[in-house]
Amino acid sequence: MNNLATRLAKMPYDQKRATLASLPSHLANAAQAERLQSLLTNFGFLEAKVSELEPQQLIEDYDLALQPNINIIEDKKKNLKLIQSAIRLSVNALAEDTTQMAGQLLGRLLSYDSLEIDTLLKHAKPTKATPWLRPLTPSLISPDDPLQRTLIDHTDRISAVTMTADGQLALSGSWDGTLKLWDLNVGILKREIKNDARWTTAVAISPDGKLGLFASRNATLQLWDLNNDVKPYTLGSHSLAVNAIAFLDRHRAISASNDGTMKLWNLSNRSETETLTGHTDAITAIDVTSDGKLVISASLDKTIKLWDLKKACEIASLKDSTSKITAISITSDGKFGISGSQNGTIKLWDLVNFIELDTFQAHNSPVCAIAINSDRTQAVSASINGIIKQYDLMNDISEQSSWNCETDNISAIKIIKKNEGWLAIFNSTDFALKFWDFCDETKQHLSKPHHDSVWSLAIAKEGNVALSGSWDKTLKLWNLSNGEEKCTLTDHTSLINTVTITPDGKWGLSGSSFGSCDRTVKLWDLDSGQEKQITIGYRDEVKAVAITADGKLALSSSEDGKVKLWNLSNGNELETLVGHTDEVWALAVTGDGKYAVSGSDDYTLKVWDLKNRVEKYTLKGHNGEVATVAITPDGQWAISGSADCTIKVWDLKMKSPREKYTLTGHNREISAVALTTDGHLAISTSWDNNLKVWNLQEGKAIANFRGDSELFSCAIAPDGITIIAGEASGRLHFLRLESIA
Template sequence: MNNLATRLAKMPSDQRRATLANLPTHLAKAAQAERLQSLLINFNFLEGKISILTPQQLIEDYDLVLQPSLKIAEQTKSSLQLIKKAIRLSSNILTQYKDQLAPHLFARLLSYKEPAIGDLLAQAKQSQKEPWLRPLFPSLTTPGGRLIDTLAGHNTTIKAVALTADGRLAVSGTYDKILNVWDLEIGEKCLTLQGHDAAITSVAITPNGKKIISGSVDKTLKVWDLETGVEKLTLRGHHSLVTTVAVTPDSKWVISGSRDKSIKIWDLATGEELFTLTGHDAPVRSVAVTPNGKWVISGASDTNLKVWNLATGEELCTLTGHNSSVTTVAVTPDSKRVVSGSGFKVSDPDTGSLKVWNLEMGTEDFTIEGDGSAVMTVFIASNGEQVIASLENAAIKAWNLRTQEEVFTISEHGGQIAAITPDGKRALAASPDGSLKFLDLGVPEVYSTLTTQLGRIITTIAVTPDRKSIIFGTDDGTLKVWDLETYQEQFTLKNQSLSLSVLITPDGKQIIASSQDNTLKVWDWQTKKEQFTLTGHAGVILQIVATPDSSMAISGASDRTLVVWDLKTGKERFTLRGHDYSVNAVTVTPDGQRVISGSADKTLKFWDLQTGEELLTVQGFNVPVCSLTITPDGKQVIFGLEDGTIKLWSLEKLEEVFTVLGHADAVWALTVTPDGKQVVSGAYDKTLKVWDLATKELLASFVAEGSILCCETVLDGRTIISAESGRMHCLRLEEGGDE
């Protein structure tokens, strides 16, 4: 099948489409196992099918090899399933970016040594005819780990998620007033529901799987048909936002809690309000119905739980014991016990806990002390033996309800757990970027060797003058120096707190890093000993640069100032004042005479580095300046804006040369290649892009799993290091063709 690409190219479009759609099924039905397995590791087939059809249609082809009638070696089946899982992990990206198949296969499969996978990657590299970014080590989530799929379809934070009883469908609601219905088996969106006038706060699905109930900041609940997405009813009666919803086991009534401190019971058939339960002294945070349908349990910000008779509306008892808001409640399948979780108080942050209560006696059975983090949501597995809690710090913890022993802790999964399947084995995590991560809780995470060794969120990176080593800062204040030729750690320095900016002076003698306590620390590269702590800023330091002669450092901060420091004495030379908002970006001209700063006040300022005098202010931008860099010849400055725009200005004429709308979100990372021919940009839209400065054309791009926070060119200048959250990417710019 080596000439498949040629044959596909010669076909009429309708024939090509039909061939890509039907050929795998045809081969499976004809029991042509060898041809089928060859087809599924043929990169041209994979690329063709994704470009014309959908990733899901390609994913389904890999299930054909599992048919008993096909004689395929187990090792080959295993390799094909890894390829399938890799495509599924990237399906949300491949749907939008068809050109990302090759880089994503490399970034997910490069650590696997199976012959079939090696053959596929070799074909992928050989098939590239245009410049592309080839990952040099696996830096995206690898198949076979905890992550099953990423569901992308919301643009804002997800506030509520519910699952059908069989775990096949999920419903998510967000700040953007939209509900999405997802098919978890194929990882695709089925329906989008719109009708609320404000953010959605809560969602539930009836046990019979027929209706969705959503609660909103607009003070209403809406009832939707799950199959068609049609809005059936709007329930009005609350005087403040609806915070929580639950449905009775017979799917006939819905219970809602509100910030107005009340609980309302509604008839789902008619939309009639049946009665209102009052008694809490603060907003109701969570409600649950016992599986026997007899009681409602409510938790509120008054730190109490209340048990209500669902038939009469009578308050049966109040459960007291938490010392902060009761954020979540769940009931065991036998209706005998309730588990509640609490948040934390500012005055006493170590108050997050779980309590288990005896519903028949109205007494506390025991308390499960957590790690001090607020309990956001609690779930009980269908066997009634395990309680699973999602914590404010994004960790998941599970305990055995009988022995009270901790079963597992999962700390890295990409978001806040929002729903768990009834068997407690799978979960949906709401990520900050508006996506849902579908997770297998029973599978340990699989990391590449480098990712395992990093183990933290990378916040900043810098490269040594010889471009052979890199230093990066992490969210716990650690600074690590790595050899880029061996990918081995050289040494580690410990900062006081998270570093948002780090640099190595041009002479390679000093490392400088910012801390969240508004200070800079300076270390000697050779001795690894701290030389100075630089104090002077009244806000968080966002960027540091050094003069070409390594005599001075300049820092920009959220306090609206730049400070110029003497690196020999550790003393402040002077402070540059003039910006109205935070200084997001700083750079120095190659001659060391001028500093350029970009600010959230939507301006660029030019400063004389010898006198501290403000030379020029450039205005007229509609959004904040996020990033800055200068070409090696000092003739042009390039800056990235919050709206995704990249601008290039001439420093000789002080005028704009060109503008490109390069990204869909803020550009926070910019660097120029050593030869001055290309600029690399990274943005919150998860993309890294390489631009030709002469032609202004996009040369290549890479789409990551999270926002690109920083980037640098290393080694020969054609290798790019970039960071997103807990991952570091090492990408090689290749010309394509026979390279």
């Protein structure tokens, strides 16, 4: 197999594709287990197959090797499963750019100690000698994580999602005005329709997977035949928005609304048959027994109600005196229920004797979903801040396991029981759906450096250190040579928005903000990890900080649109620079310390004369908020990134500075830019999960790395090849730019 890449390169195009497609099945059918195992750990084959065919075809090759009749020893099969999972987690990156195979495998498999994986990673580099980004640490989601797939196609917030009981299909609705049907086995979009009312509030799939039911913000319900493109049929409506819907069987459905009512629908003749009343506030959730005879409802009136659907009447009402109820589930036989509330508690209910059995403080934010298994031995709950927990219900409620979804605002989620484990599908902040398969033994192996988004990064010009600032209210100092944490700085009491380092690497500057009394700029001694006794207070949120090359002056900006100039040694304010009409998110200083450039939500950049402390120029051209700016070491160019998804290069040396050219390639907001010390290369990060390396002389992207969530920050070391990127998940990616001329 060693010369496979060479042989493939010599084949005619059609023969090459045919060989890549058929070789694994040929080896499996011939029971050549050793050769098949060798093929699926050969990087040349993996790269060639995803470059010529779909990544899913490569994933299915591993299923061939994992068949019981294929005689591969268990340890090697375990390694094949890990590689298969790593490829499955990388599908979106590979679909975007097949040359990312090496970076994705390294970022997911570096922590595993096995001969086959070590050998695979040793050869993991693009066949073509082009620049690429090599992960230095295992910073991407690992194959042992609960995450199975990330489904991308929505372009706005996902507001509703469900899946079939067998976990084969999912249906999602979004603010982008579409509903999408997904095949969860292969992670593809099967079908989609437009919702004329745009915002979907609830979705359901029939037990046979053939019908979809959805509700919109105009309180109407529509029935969709999932097997064809016929326009959905409107059943009827409530007087207020619908929060939950469920199929009772192939021919009946039920809906629950903010108007406090539930409605029963006959799907055969497409008519409303009953309206159930009794709740005095919005109904937030419903669940039905497997035979479709009972429904349980939860409401903001702090009650849950059990209903007989044959008689269309209330059976019992149970009161939760402590909080409004936001989630509900019922056992398949209707004997037990479990509820979740706004205050984070869950309660177990006996629905035969109509009594509360137990209460457990599960979450520190509202419960948005809950599920109980059929024999009442286990339950799972999820909170809106992205924590999923599993419980043992054999005696009292006791927590067994906890997982972090890495999204702090779940707006759509569905959890179901599957065999010995659970399936969950939920939205993430990047408009994607995350599909999980997990059980009590499932672990999230990757330890994240920060527990919340990494919003800012800085690298010292000397000293081989980097500083990260996060919304988890901490700063961390890092050793650039090995990616190891040196210390954690914890004196901020609010979210950290911005950091920078003095050129000598001895001092760090940080700014915090967002609704706390800690709206300060702090100076840190990076040798001792102690805060220097200079704290600059703000009435408004601190957005950006910068330091002049001599380390004597600092600049800071805030939501009031002003830029302040400070004496760094004593914290005295020297000047307030006024000119922007909205928040200033970006600051940079020229190498000689004479000028600064600021970027604002008012769509402009301003060049400031720091000697005379006046505005010199205003740069216009972006069609969105300016989030980041950097200046080449010679002060010739400024590079800005914006919410308009573009990066602009500005010539500052002209008599009237103006835009030189625009770099395009990101498809969401630009979050950060940074420059090499020679000014030849720029790096950018974006809410589209990508980091790009740009050749500024040629005006094009030369390398790309995709993270698992939005990338909010980046920095590049003086060597011009060591790069750090910070994720919304709290991860840090330590990367090396390879094969650069």
